[in-house]
Amino acid sequence: MRTLFKFHGGIHPPGNKAQSTQHGIARAPLPSRLVIPFRQHAGDVARPAVRVGERVLKGQLIGTPSGFISSAVHAPTSGTVAAIDMQPLPHPSGLSDLCATLIPDGNEEWVARTPLDYRNIPAEELRHLLRMSGVVGLGGAVFPSDLKLRPLRAHPNKHITTLILNGAECEPWITCDDMLMRERAAEIVQGAEMLRFMLEASEVLIGIEDNKPEALAALRQAVALAGLAFEVIAVPTIYPGGGAKQLIRVLTGLEVPSGKLPTDIGVQCFNVATVYGAWRAIAHGEPLVSRIVTVTGNVRQARNYEALIGTPLAELLALGEPLPDTDRYIMGGPMMGMELPSLDIPLVKGGNCIIAASDQLLPPPPPALPCIRCTRCAQVCPADLQPMDLFWFAQARDFGKAQEFSLFDCIECGACAYVCPSHIPLVQYYRFAKSEIRAREQDKLAADKARIRYEFREYRIERDKREKAERLAAREKVAAAPAAGTADAARQEILAAMERAKQQAAAASPKNTDRLTPQQQAEIAEIEKRRAHIRELARSGVEHHKE
């Protein structure tokens, strides 16, 4: 029996998982139209590889990865590309992005699929295959999986010792991973062995919350059948126990250092659905064109569906038969999900759950009262923060202090807001403060760049004037005074000035955004995009709260 560890805090919200686990995964019917965004992953948008009017087959590449952090996009079924244009995405403010609209022909005709045995393929080739199969993290971060399987060049002496499969699924209502584990455990285990092989990890731990006994049993059986030495571990049901850093802590006792990645402590973590997707991509040659999604909440028939990427959410939700008083929709769970502006948007790779909501099911919070410093928030914070202090700083717009008190270690799990007896929208304040700080840092960076440019221009004008005057003087004298020395000195001066400018720039860059790994940069870029819009929301919310 493995010794499990604890992380600080956590909450026990009602699970509401039974509703959607009464029946097995059903295949969602082929929709009338699919809208496939070219960016469903962290990083750069995929380049369209098809033209409007072109007939495509199921699994055909329609978006080529472009850039270091990027992933491929495929046609989820056979049909005709009707349009390639900007369409609204699942995003709180209805942000649009480049999408292909596909009219299915109903034949579900696959491209040629090549099943491969990973053991005969070099790791580098496998990573390329995963990238070209559009395999990204299905737990929500949608980070391209191939990049998480790279050898750690930065740490030549370190390597991954532990591969963790995240089957915790701690958010209420969501059961897509649970059902996947119950029904497709064997393939998850095969996929885990493939990833372990690629990472050359020495152990594989599969963490599942103990409120999923069926999934635990299914995986234990699958591991035993495969004759592998993986450990399937029941972890205590506590939110946010499925957060990567929290799960790593519970299983290994290790804490991922602040601002670092799990790989820095020799651990790599994948969601079970991602592992399944990776296995299908290599062993069956099937790119990621569908996923399991939970349709639940205020519906007559809650259930999990295997749905094609690009399925309009309205069609997906209709399968659950929403009750008449449904007036809102949430993508993801009630703790970290987002309210959708409309249902006229497609299912994307990161979409794990749709909750139909009503005032009765998810009552809006009562008006906020002042903080009474009861510290319930601090008692439940899984990042060991002092949420009441961060709230105070955010409210006072004392962003420097907020940063000093580790605002950026907040994972926005919402546990603090969940327990707050004053019903303060705490997470909204943290998002607001984070976006303000990021915006200011970018402004500062831009201002520094502009200043350096300006100073160098001033210097150049001055130098040109001086050189011109010197040349003129030299010519007027018609003397044989050597000018080589001056030119050389000027060049030295330019070099020195540029060096100074570089140093100033280095000194002026903000601490938090210095020396980030590409993965972190991609995450930031992605978060930044969301923030720009959330910022508006947060501001409207904060102002509303103040009234």
Add this chain to the structure above:
Amino acid sequence: MAIFSSPFISKPDTVAQIMFRVLLALLPAVALYVWNYGPAVLVSIALASVTALATEAVMLKLRQRPVAPFLRDNSALVTAWLLALAIPPLTPWWLIVLGTAFGIAVAKHLYGGLGNNLFNPAMVGYAVLIVSFPAQMTHWPSPLGLGQAELGFLDQLGYIFAGTLPGGIGPDAFSMATPLDTLKTQLHLDKSMGQIFEMPIYGYLGGKGGEMVAFGFLLGGLYLLAARIITWHIPVAFLGTLFAVAGIAHLLDPAHYAAPLFHWFSGAAMLGAFFILTDPVSGPTTDRGKLIFAAGAGLITWLIRTFGGFPDGVAFATLLMNICVPLIVLYTQPAVFGKKGQP
């Protein structure tokens, strides 16, 4: 329409509910008060409550804040009850009104209202009264059956509202020095500890009657712990420190220093440990901070009781430690996830 962001669910707990449970937790002590000293304390509580709510409403109005939601949060009632239970149960009405109004208006609302006060409003009210009206504030009625004169409920009402007593007796007839006070004065008279504790006002652990009320506060405090309204840190550190310093002194010189259990069950020690020092607004937020804060209060309480000029030290200990809260919190920040072992 406001757009709400995640989380979309929350616990149904409210500030009003927390405050209500604190009131509930005070009931055992209130009942024992009535049992031992008669029903006058109920009048004090009612008077303080009405004053607190009225002051709260006026101050909210003056500060142009919504009145109804804040009146419903029960926080003013908690202040009122705590003050009413901290002062002698038989007190002239104007004293109660003055103390409560001062606590709510100055200590709470001038600092920004609910959640913003640096000092415990009930203790500020208490401090103002004991500094300004020491005579009235030391007229503690004798427990029933111990005084020279027994006052009926109507007599008590007459004293509270009109300041008159039947048959022209003075307050000395029904009141007496508190056990803590008596101890101090008798020690000055070179009486031995054994002689002093043979006096009829002393009970098993503290003063007769008072020790039972203290037990009531202990009971209520245990309920607050069980209901997770307070954490163990403050009561344990306060009572632990008080026990330790009193115990050491008592061991060194039992003739001059009272036993630790006497300190626990005398005066406002139990009230302070579970209800006063645990006020979240004016106390520290970190766990280690709570330990330091309450330990300091325990030490100061013992020092004032033993060497100071006031009969009890809980109120001043609380206020003195309230001053230190921002500093304590700053230096007791817990290590953030992923930053453990780092400066």
